[in-house]
Amino acid sequence: MSALFEIRGLRAAVEGKEILQGLNLRIGGGEVHAIMGPNGTGKSTLASSIMGHPKYEVTAGEVELDGRNVLEMEVDERARAGLFLAMQYPSEIPGVTNADFLRSAINARRGEGNEISLIRFIRQMEAKMKELDMNPEFMHRYLNEGFSGGEKKRNEILQMMMLEPKLVILDEIDSGLDIDALKIVAAGVNAMRSPERSFLVITHYQRLLNYVKPDYVHVMMQGRIVKSGGPELAERLEAEGYDWVKEELGIVDETVGQA
């Protein structure tokens, strides 16, 4: 079976410093992959480079979604092709309500002449907000403005649920969440699991993986995937830390691009 999403030899730099140093990853339809690793090993750079953040410059490699070259697309085209990145630090957009924003995003992928009806949109949004235990007033609040860290994360998951992407990247979605919020967010993710949708879960901690069970676990160091395994790898990392991986691979400094 061909991969839904594939990264080959990806290299990327930020402000002239190369962070990703030839990263390879294949994700099949319906699979959940977790990427773990200490701080400063390039995890968030991977997420931002795939999405096309203007500060990240891809210098080599390929990224394909459904056989299409993602790297040639603008950020918005990548999203419409089915990529979704739940961000670690979502932007606040004053004056633009959550509802207006999401309706624009949905209509952008439906195209002109095929816009979603307002009633249908409101019903959908209300239903998904209920699943995420979000106060209905967040519909009319300005996008992320004044939201707490946890509210922003829920709002990211809400967007994922409304936009129904093919490949979801969750960048540290668990940071800043208490255990109840974490369970709600995880339930939202699990509800979206399907044979046509894959997930790349980036996290420091095993904690999230107790609720979102990965099929594969990868360890990232020095801007590459250095070790891969099944869910048991995450458990061992949680129990023993990363030192044994470094020892096994002869790595002294696992970070990359640090001054």
Place this chain on the structure above:
Amino acid sequence: MSTTTTSFGREAAAALARSKNEPDWLVAVREEAAELAARLELPKPEKMPIQRWPLDRIGEYRPGAAVADAGRLPAAIAGQLPEKPDGAVIVQHNSSVIYTQVPPEWTAQGVVVCSLEEAVRTQEERVRAHLMTAYAREEHRLAALHAALWNGGVYVYVPRNAELTAPIQALLYADDPEATFAPHVLVIADANSRVTVLEHASSGLAGEGAGLVHNGAVEVFAKSGAHVRYAAVHHMDAGTVDVVYRRAVCDADARVEWIVGELQGGNALTDTKTILKGGGSASDTKVIAVGTGSQRESLTTQAVHIGRASESTMVTRAVMTEEATAIINGVTKIEKGATKANGQQAEKVLMLSPKARGDANPILLIDEDDVKAGHAASVGQINAEQVYYLMSRGIARAEAERLIVHGFLEPVVSEIPLESLREQLRRILERKLG
């Protein structure tokens, strides 16, 4: 091209006033003002040279044709009115008021809405006690010229305890480039009354506006406990010059709200100032501005705290495109004795092109210790992270930028108290911002 009139003296002012049958006291005022205008200097707005604006251009008294019912208003004016307006409507066309409609139950309550030209005869005592007292003709040449020349105009009197739930809509419209267009709006809200005024100044001079000067003024007097909300939308055509001095005076516990859209196509000089005279009085000023082409705009908001525990907030947000320049000034002045006063202001400018310029100048002048005051100012471009975030959800770059720019102005737009005016403002914004 019209003739430029730079000499407007005592005799011309008196002759014009007499030809309109104005009372003797007003003829005298106009004579003195015309004399002053010849002596006084132009105002000197911060960092904005206005000497080369055609500000001395006077035009001629060109009254519009009065109509008895709204159905006969010129189409360009009728199109700006809601189909069935609640409350009162008054329309100035070029140099005179051509239409007034006031609900009979308001008149029975003692509410007065009429042209200022009519009020100087019928409401003489109150008009004389207030007219050009908050905006003094001695301030500078433009003030003196306005005092000598104002025409048409709007007079509003709301009696004690009257609460008007529907607004008064004032349409000020010019389509004759030779006309003197100098409306004066005078609002007197007596003790504990409530009133909303929506003023809309525009022109039908696309392509031929060259040099038409709107020399306008607004004076609002909020007596003790009165609440006045004054919303103004200005979108005169490119090539015109829009000068407006807005003044409010608040007695004890009175409150004045200004909601202003400076959406002119030509140069603009506006100054919106509230004097918080009475204890516990308050003002809230919200201004948005959009500059396009090679527009030059000087936009000032001011609050003067005299009364104890008086409070003011002032927010100006400006979007500058192409080669437009805006100088945004905010002045909070707290006089000695205004203890427990609180004055807060914020100016933000968003620049959408490399040649656009914006300047935010917050100024706090404080002569009393026991007060609170604060300011915030920022000038910048569209935030690239915000654009990236919206694009990452599938929204194209142009649409993402549009959402961000409109969002920047939305906190003021959403405060416009009348749905039809709010929608009209959004349409103007769409047109100006593309």
